[in-house]
Amino acid sequence: MSTFVLMAGGTGGHLFPAMSLAQELRRRGHVIHLMTDHRVESYGGDFPARSIEIVPSATPSGRNPVQFTLAGFKILGGIGVALSKLRSLRPDGVIGFGGYPTFPPFLAARLLGIPGMLHEQNAVMGRANRALGRFAQVLALSYENTRFADTLAARKQLTGNPVRDKVRALAGTPYPALDDTGPLRLVVVAGSQGARAFSDIIPDAIGLLPEPIRKRLQIAQQCRAEDLDRVAETYRKLKINVELATFFNDLPERAARAHLMICRSGASTIADACVIGRPMILVPLPGSLDADQKNNALVVDTAGGGWIAEQATLSPPSLATRLSSLFGEPETLRSAAAAAKSLGQPNAVEKLADAAERLVVRGK
Numbered sequence: 001m002s003t004f005v006l007m008a009g010g011t012g013g014h015l016f017p018a019m020s021l022a023q024e025l026r027r028r029g030h031v032i033h034l035m036t037d038h039r040v041e042s043y044g045g046d047f048p049a050r051s052i053e054i055v056p057s058a059t060p061s062g063r064n065p066v067q068f069t070l071a072g073f074k075i076l077g078g079i080g081v082a083l084s085k086l087r088s089l090r091p092d093g094v095i096g097f098g099g100y101p102t103f104p105p106f107l108a109a110r111l112l113g114i115p116g117m118l119h120e121q122n123a124v125m126g127r128a129n130r131a132l133g134r135f136a137q138v139l140a141l142s143y144e145n146t147r148f149a150d151t152l153a154a155r156k157q158l159t160g161n162p163v164r165d166k167v168r169a170l171a172g173t174p175y176p177a178l179d180d181t182g183p184l185r186l187v188v189v190a191g192s193q194g195a196r197a198f199s200d201i202i203p204d205a206i207g208l209l210p211e212p213i214r215k216r217l218q219i220a221q222q223c224r225a226e227d228l229d230r231v232a233e234t235y236r237k238l239k240i241n242v243e244l245a246t247f248f249n250d251l252p253e254r255a256a257r258a259h260l261m262i263c264r265s266g267a268s269t270i271a272d273a274c275v276i277g278r279p280m281i282l283v284p285l286p287g288s289l290d291a292d293q294k295n296n297a298l299v300v301d302t303a304g305g306g307w308i309a310e311q312a313t314l315s316p317p318s319l320a321t322r323l324s325s326l327f328g329e330p331e332t333l334r335s336a337a338a339a340a341k342s343l344g345q346p347n348a349v350e351k352l353a354d355a356a357e358r359l360v361v362r363g364k
Contacts, residue, residue, distance in 0.1 A: 002092040002360045003031040006049070007106055009099015009128075011039060013191075015047065016268045017121055017352075018097045020162035022048045024353040033089050035082065037101040051089075055082050057101040078104030079111075086112055093360040095119060096136070098126045110135040115359050118154070119352065121161045121267035123295035125149055137362070140355055142267060142348075143299060147290070157355050160348030161271040166252050170276050171346045173256040175337040178330040184213065186323075187254050187278075188221035191264035191285065197311050198283070199227035201319060202262065203234040208320035213327055217241060220254050252276065259333055260326060265297035265308075271348075277341025279333050280306035281322065283314060305340030 006022055008014040015036070022032045026048055034049040037057055056078040082105035086094075094109040094116045096102040109116050117138040118129050125133070125148035133139060133152035141149060142161035149156060176185065190198050202221065206214065219242040223231050228244055235242045248254055255261060256276050263269050265282040273280055282300060284293035300306040309319070326333055 001029050001031065002357070003033070003090065004356060004360075005033045005035055005053075005086065005089060005091040005094045005105070005109070006097065007035045007094060007102040008097035009037065009039075009101045011099065013121060013266045013268045014097045014099045014102075016164055017119060017162045017271075018095075019047055020164045020349045021095065021119075021352050021356070023165050024162075024349045025356065028353065028357070033091065035085070035101075035105040053085050053089075055085070055101065055105050057104050075100075075104055079108050082108035083111065086114065093117065093356060095356055095359075096129070096132060097121070098129045100128045103128050103132060106132050107135065115362065117356060117359050119159070120146060120149065121271075122292040123147065123299055124290045124292040125152075126292065127290075138355055138359055140352055142271070142345075147295065157351070159351040159355060160345030161267055162349035162352055163268075163271050163275050163346065164252070167272045167275055168346050168349075170252055170256040171344065173276060175277065175334055176257060176259055178259055178333065182216070183218045184216045184327050185258045185260075186217060186219045187251075187258040187261045187263075188219065189251065189261060189263035189269055190222040190224070191266050191269065195264060195283070195285075196224065196227060197314070198262070199223050199231050201314055201316055203231055203238070204316035205319035205323065206240060207234070207238050208316055209324055213324060214238065214240060219243070220245075220248065220258075222246065222248060222251075260323075265293040265300070267292075267296055270296055270300060271345070274300070274305065274340045275344035275346045277337050277344060279326075279336035279340055281309050281319075282306050283309050283311050286311045300340065300343065303339050303343055305336055305343055307336075 006018045008018040032049045033051050034047055035053045035055050056074055096106045096118045116136050118136045119140040120129050121142050123143040136154045139154040139156050140159045221244050223244050225246050255278055258278050261278050262281045265284045282297040284297050297308045301308045
């Protein structure tokens, strides 16, 4: 039995793969602790760890010297906190999942000589992982061709992006029957940052669809809290069958019932949809550092598992045209679902857990 400390930024994109690994390592008899930031309350309340340790951190910005300096002091303070916590927990190994909240504890682990592994979820190495790469013994990748990974000296292993148990349980769910009269199930996933553009564009696009399609639609849409009322009012006027929420706890089950998803192209969203095997209209987060979401989406688009829709050119008429075309071509949706599923890696968590166990064996 070994003790592991998992380290992840406090958003779903980092916490969900960490949660998946925690579930698997616990099944193997290991003890798990989590180090993250205060945002964990929104996404990690049920994280399977013996303890959840909050470590101060900050995102440095070179644009504002004052903020950069303050962030530096906060990170230094976080390293001090992490050193104390790690000395108490005495882990055999640490695994970082990216985001700047991983920086203080992972660096602290290095200072204490604790073996460390980093996992990169995206097709582009995140900046925190790039900064920490020199301190890691192993770099686990979700994509074979991960930008910036070749510049790091750590041993690289292709594991895929782990998905949670509830997602893996749905991996064998067949694509829902799609005929000329049955329901058309659309799931809209806005991502951990929400997406005002989705609230602005998608309801209006639905209003432009032919009435026979609108009557058959069943929509589940994630919205920011401040957008819920106005989106609900738009759908009410259109008489659309819709469920709105800021977060769906049963999102994997809803995805399994979906004929089509509209979503950001965050790594965990794509990993879940591909394991289940559902076609996606992917709207990469504009302005994201290093275009990580755009690169994730390109992998799916190239494989035929979805379609990229750039937010800058997305409009209600263009989205309505795309939706009308897809819902009128069941075979196109079925083919895309199969292509998406071919990208799914339901066994990624076993590969990552094996790598974690090898890490601590080498460290002892």
